[in-house]
Amino acid sequence: MSEEIKQMLDENIVYLATATKEGKPNVVPIGLVQAISDEEVLIVDVLFKKTRRNLEENPHVAISFTDFKRLESYQLKGKAKIFKGGEIYEKALDIMRKKAEKRKKSLEEIERPEIKERAKKIREMHKRLRPKAAVLITIEEIYSNIPKGMSENEHTGT
Numbered sequence: 087m088s089e090e091i092k093q094m095l096d097e098n099i100v101y102l103a104t105a106t107k108e109g110k111p112n113v114v115p116i117g118l119v120q121a122i123s124d125e126e127v128l129i130v131d132v133l134f135k136k137t138r139r140n141l142e143e144n145p146h147v148a149i150s151f152t153d154f155k156r157l158e159s160y161q162l163k164g165k166a167k168i169f170k171g172g173e174i175y176e177k178a179l180d181i182m183r184k185k186a187e188k189r190k191k192s193l194e195e196i197e198r199p200e201i202k203e204r205a206k207k208i209r210e211m212h213k214r215l216r217p218k219a220a221v222l223i224t225i226e227e228i229y230s231n232i233p234k235g236m237s238e239n240e241h242t243g244t
Contacts, residue, residue, distance in 0.1 A: 087225060091160060092121035100151040104140035112136045120181045130178045131219040141166050147223055159231035169220040178220030
């Protein structure tokens with residue numbers, strides 16, 4: 087994974103796709119995500135229900151995201167592993183703390199009162215949330231979602 091893709095993962099909402107062992111899909115938006123190496127992405131499990139069940143019975147996942155500032159979009163495929171304690175879980179807690187600080191700073195920049203009020207409510211909800219687990223995804227394939235020749239960073243499987 088390039089440094090630019092790692093940065094895009096950190097700066098954007100990503101969509102995590104999982105499936106039951108029978109193949110029934112589920113996709114959820116994730117904000118608490120960060121690349122922790124060239125091959126690993128760490129996600130904080132705060133509100134997972136179906137997603138967690140799916141991960142427990144089928145570790146194959148896909149992550150998709152679009153960075154509108156860079157006009158880039160990617161899909162990452164890999165396998166997930168769940169951690170309820172230890173070093174990986176502690177890294178997830180650190181990611182959660184850092185993301186909370188970023189949200190606090192970006193809240194100050196919101197100008198529209200109705201959006202600022204909604205953002206405050208979400209921030210208060212996030213303060214009460216406790217991580218249930220850390221999900222470590224080992225990336226096996228990377229694909230650009232931008233048609234060939236349109237993207238500055240062409241990527242195919244790793």
